Amino acid sequence: MRRPGGGHMTSAQPVHQAVVLSSLDMPDALDLLVYSCEDCACAVSERHGSATSRQPRYLDMNGPDLWVKARETAELQLPGAHRLLFNPLGGGGVVVVNQAAYRVFRSFDQPVALSEVVAAGPGDEATAAAVSRLGRLDLIHTEEAPPTPEFQAGKVLTAWLHVTNDCNLRCPYCYVNKSAEGMDETTGYAAVDSVIRSAVTNGFPAVKLKYAGGEASLNHRLLVKMHARARSLAAEHGLHLYGTLLSNGVMLSRALVDTLRDERIRVMISLDGVGDDHDVQRPTIAGRPTFRLVERTIAQLMEQQHAPHLSITITGRNSGGVARAVRFALERDLTFSLNFFRDSDLTASFPDLRYEEQAMISGLLSAFAVIEEFLPPWSVLGSVLDRGQLLQPRQRSCGVGQDYLVIDQRGQVAKCHMEIERTLGDIFSSDPLQLVQRDQATVQNLAVEEKVGCRDCTWRYWCSGGCAVATFRATGRYDIKSPNCNIYKAIYPEALRLEGLRLLKYATRG
Numbered sequence: 001m002r003r004p005g006g007g008h009m010t011s012a013q014p015v016h017q018a019v020v021l022s023s024l025d026m027p028d029a030l031d032l033l034v035y036s037c038e039d040c041a042c043a044v045s046e047r048h049g050s051a052t053s054r055q056p057r058y059l060d061m062n063g064p065d066l067w068v069k070a071r072e073t074a075e076l077q078l079p080g081a082h083r084l085l086f087n088p089l090g091g092g093g094v095v096v097v098n099q100a101a102y103r104v105f106r107s108f109d110q111p112v113a114l115s116e117v118v119a120a121g122p123g124d125e126a127t128a129a130a131v132s133r134l135g136r137l138d139l140i141h142t143e144e145a146p147p148t149p150e151f152q153a154g155k156v157l158t159a160w161l162h163v164t165n166d167c168n169l170r171c172p173y174c175y176v177n178k179s180a181e182g183m184d185e186t187t188g189y190a191a192v193d194s195v196i197r198s199a200v201t202n203g204f205p206a207v208k209l210k211y212a213g214g215e216a217s218l219n220h221r222l223l224v225k226m227h228a229r230a231r232s233l234a235a236e237h238g239l240h241l242y243g244t245l246l247s248n249g250v251m252l253s254r255a256l257v258d259t260l261r262d263e264r265i266r267v268m269i270s271l272d273g274v275g276d277d278h279d280v281q282r283p284t285i286a287g288r289p290t291f292r293l294v295e296r297t298i299a300q301l302m303e304q305q306h307a308p309h310l311s312i313t314i315t316g317r318n319s320g321g322v323a324r325a326v327r328f329a330l331e332r333d334l335t336f337s338l339n340f341f342r343d344s345d346l347t348a349s350f351p352d353l354r355y356e357e358q359a360m361i362s363g364l365l366s367a368f369a370v371i372e373e374f375l376p377p378w379s380v381l382g383s384v385l386d387r388g389q390l391l392q393p394r395q396r397s398c399g400v401g402q403d404y405l406v407i408d409q410r411g412q413v414a415k416c417h418m419e420i421e422r423t424l425g426d427i428f429s430s431d432p433l434q435l436v437q438r439d440q441a442t443v444q445n446l447a448v449e450e451k452v453g454c455r456d457c458t459w460r461y462w463c464s465g466g467c468a469v470a471t472f473r474a475t476g477r478y479d480i481k482s483p484n485c486n487i488y489k490a491i492y493p494e495a496l497r498l499e500g501l502r503l504l505k506y507a508t509r510g
Contacts (some may be wrong), residue, residue, distance in 0.1 A: 020096075070089065078497070104117060104134065160405065164218050170284070172281055173342075196230065202431070209227065214409075215248050249298065273325045274321065309336065312326070312337065330374035341354070342467065388462055395447040401444070413425050452480045463492075
């Protein structure tokens with residue numbers, strides 16, 4: 001990923017001037033938002049909008065309204081006397097201020113007119129600009145109108161296409177009952193047709209196809225044909241089309257990589273560690289290690305100018321090695337996502353996959369230390385928090401039941417890939433998406449306000465209560481907070497800190 005230029009926020013400003021930085025000051029800001037995760041029903045995973053849809057608020061500096069700071073704003077100390085501000089109920093995201101701007105912010109501890117704050121400061125344009133920015137970023141508001149989250153409707157219909165049930169690995173945490181069965185051409189074409197049909201019927205401007213399995217590359221000839229058909233249909237209906245191959249990375253031929261690059265099909269590679277940390281949970285059918293094979297594939301993808309995204313699944317076996325996996329990614333300038341192990345019926349015989357809460361927190365904080373050491377220009381707020389993210393508020397942790405379809409190798413439709421065997425109908429339905437939207441029998445992806453323990457939480461619109469399937473597996477309920485709640489609360493402030501450091505390093509506002 002191209003690294004933008006930038007510098008310290010005070011490099012071109014006298015220290016007494018108030019300076020307020022946000023992601024708006026990042027060059028190519030939208031290109032630097034990396035959303036987790038390619039291997040799930042994430043609400044957003046491509047550049048198809050902005051981090052927030054909120055319209056900039058107009059501030060009348062001479063108006064009679066009294067303004068006050070947002071009550072739930074989180075504050076963190078950063079190096080060089082800078083502070084990080086984040087209003088979890090607003091749409092402004094992470095904001096970094098210098099000392100002068102922080103004093104301006106604290107001027108709103110009690111309701112006050114904007115003109116009084118500007119007059120009490122140095123009286124320069126920088127003070128007025130800081131006040132305006134604090135308002136537009138939802139850190140201050142009028143007494144009568146505190147900011148509330150604005151949730152974007154799904155713009156992308158995402159479909160998990162299970163093109164084969166076969167796999168050359170036997171990962172202990174896999175939830176798929178493997179077989180040699182693959183999707184045939186008739187089913188593959190009908191699956192693509194059904195997704196496009198649902199997108200058009202329901203008014204989606206874009207479609208994302210995730211070619212999955214099993215190991216999807218084992219059926220790569222069909223995959224390429226399906227994508228060609230999808231591209232033709234998308235063009236016919238004026239839809240944007242995105243595609244991703246989800247692969248274990250054991251073997252992708254040079255010819256296939258060239259085709260994927262030419263067809264603009266992204267590649268997600270599962271890499272759970274370096275050396276033994278990976279091998280202990282991603283062996284071949286014969287039990288042989290695979291790290292060296294995956295490392296070779298990653299190098300080949302990079303050589304052919306088609307760098308992959310890395311998906312790191314964390315279990316009790318490899319939690320101590322997460323930092324090494326993150327270092328591997330950042331040394332190669334590769335994006336990555338961190339995903340917590342999900343229990344299933346097939347993992348019951350591997351109790352060591354379950355992680356201890358404190359061990360997980362320790363492993364994640366070690367990984368965060370590596371991120372701070374390398375500090376990429378892209379934001380980690382969408383990729384290091386399991387199913388949570390801090391890029392835009394949302395009511396549900398994923399798109400299950402809303403804008404996500406799962407189609408198995410036989411053309412059966414399911415709601416979630418974690419429950420791929422709980423089918424609801426098939427691809428010959430007039431609108432397969434309607435099957436999952438109307439379903440009340442399988443996984444229920446409730447709004448966070450409906451979950452006990454979430455309704456009053458500071459992080460409720462960013463965590464959204466966690467994975468519904470994982471929560472039900474652990475508690476027998478959908479209307480309750482995630483069993484990983486304490487882990488999330490421990491790491492969210494640390495993730496915010498990384499974003500603040502990123503803004504200090506790369507933002508270009510003078």
